[in-house]
Amino acid sequence: MKKPLFSPLILAFILLLLLVLLPNQLIESLIPKSRINQAATELNPFMFQGKYVQQKMLEDPQFLPIYGSSELARLDRFHPSNYFKETNADFTPFLIGRGGTESLIHLLNFSEHTDQLKGKKIIFVLSPQWFQPKGTDESHFVPNYSALQGYDFAFNHQIDPVIKKRAIKRLLTFSPIENDPILSTIYKAEISKNVWTKREATIVRPFAYAYRDLLEKKDLYYTLVGGIHRNRDLSPKVRDKSWGQLQAMATQFGKKRATNNPFDISNNQYNKIKKLAPSLKGKKQGASYGKSPEYKDFQLVLDVLKENGAQPLFISVPVNGKWYDFTGFTKEGRSPYYKRIKNQIEAEGFQIADFSNHEYDPYFMKDTIHIGWKGWVYTDRAIMEFYKQDHSKNQVVRN
Structure with missing residues (x-):
């Protein structure tokens, strides 16, 4: 006699139901305590888009979170994750971000953890290329968007309603939210006076x-x-070295790895653009990072951090000046960004390590836009000085 074909389906359904009904506290009790340490350098998208790991990390004074984007994955011996580990620092860097993680994604992430931000020192690495004339787009937002963070934002009553409404108006322009019939209805009810919209949200x-x-x-x-x-x-090899020695070491390290181009770009990275390089010469004439919707998106980040008592240090990363000049993207298009972002940060009373004067510093950058060997040394020093500051002080880091 043949067994009913639907038996495996019933079994699967029962198993799924058990997994869904299992209490969260029980699942949490099964998670190894080592998981947070393990996640510190994994750059795992599941961690970025989740809540549990970051919540536990922010509650632990051992961790110093570093928020950014694709530069965090450019690990080498001078990278904060290696430097502070090898020098037995009093803290462990925890990396949060990947390519395309721009202001709105960070906004949702910070909003997820407002209870853990008060008095927490954090590092936030800024990239000039976020500030495109049209701001962030679907190709950057969609892969990094977290539905969990999006829904938690809808139910977050700790954020200033004015800030929240500004954020919602912006978020509704992106497909993952606009095309979600439940979430978009709740979001629209937050910013609308329409009675029917509010009733739909209630339903x-x-x-x-x-x-x-x-x-x-x-x-x-x-x-x-x-x-x-x-x-x-x-x-x-970064142990027991002065900052001067580390800078010299980074210079030699970069010099050996950037030998096939005049832009001080690592050989591996330049090989990826070598064939395209001649066609890119002068193509960016008139380009500028001085005006962008990203400034308003970034202001939302500043507002949430300030409202919740966070203590951030912002790292203002330069671009590769030689390469940008080659493409026709001149200093006249870059300088307004450096000035505007610095003023925006300092206006909120936050600190900034401004490295904009290192655009032409050999081996400060690893490629055209990502901080590299020497740049990480400067960043490590800024982080260490910031970490050692008394919480009551509000000194601006200048480099």
Whole structure:
């Protein structure tokens, strides 16, 4: 006699139901305590888009979170993750970000953790290329968007309503939110006086809570299973060195690895653009980072950090001046960004390590836009000085 074909389906359904009904506290109790340390350098998108790991990290004074984008993945012996590990610093850098992680994504992330931000020192690495004339686009926003963070933002009553409404208007211009019938309805109700819109939001809100709960459980299961295991043991050669010695070492390190081009770009990176380089000469004439919707997006980040009592240090990364000149993207198009972003940060009383005068500093950058060997040394020093500051002081880091 043949067994019913639907038996495996019933079994699968029961198993799924058990996984869904399992209490969150029980799942959390199964997550190894080592998971947070493991995640510090994994650059795992599941961690960026989740909540549990970052929440535990922010609650632990051992960790110093570093927020940024693709530059965080450019690990070498001078990178903060290696330098502070090898020099036995009192803290462990925790990397949060990947390519395309721009202001709005960071906004949702910070909003997820308002309870953990008060008095927390953080590092935030800024990239000039975020500030395109049209701002961030779908190709950068969509892969980094977190539905969990999006739904939690909808139910977050700790954020100033004025800030929240400004953010919602901007977020509704992106497809993951606009095309989500439940979330978009709740968002629109926040900024609309229309009675019917508010009634629709009331109807869908229970479904939104239920879906958010499922997303939280999914985050816990991903954390339980584990992340991307990578060997981050780079080099102990940065130990027992002065900052001057490290700069000299970084210069020699970069000099050996950037020999096939006049832009001080690493050979591997230049090989990727070598064939295109002649066609790019002078193509960026008239380009500028001086005006962009990203400034308003970034202001939302500043507002949330200030409102919740965070203590950030912003790292203002330059571009590769030689390369940008070659493409016709002149200093006249770059300088307004450096000035504007510095003024914007300092206007909120926050600190900035401004490296804009290193555009032509050999081996400060690893390629055309990403900080590299020598740049990491300057960044390490700025981070160390910032970390050692008394919380009551509000000194601007100048470099």
